Amino acid sequence: MEKVIVLVYFGMLDALLASEELPEEYRDRCQDILCNDCDKKGTSRFHWLYHKCGFCGSYNTRVIKVESNSNCSTSS
Numbered sequence: 001m002e003k004v005i006v007l008v009y010f011g012m013l014d015a016l017l018a019s020e021e022l023p024e025e026y027r028d029r030c031q032d033i034l035c036n037d038c039d040k041k042g043t044s045r046f047h048w049l050y051h052k053c054g055f056c057g058s059y060n061t062r063v064i065k066v067e068s069n070s071n072c073s074t075s076s
Contacts, residue, residue, distance in 0.1 A: 013050050013059055032065035
């Protein structure tokens with residue numbers, strides 16, 4: 001049951017992020033993240049709160065580095 005609740009929550013976050021438009025100065029920024037669920041490092045587009053792991057789909061991540069570059073290749 002808990003996994004279903006988490007998946008619904010992550011789906012809501014996906015919808016929220018898809019509908020948000022960041023200010024111009026933040027659109028090309030990337031963040032290196034570490035996933036606390038699968039323990040892998042990846043890259044995510046900039047956001048103030050939410051960073052999705054491109055490997056397992058979890059939002060249980062933390063930012064380890066912020067970059068400002070227009071060639072942001074995310075692992076998601």
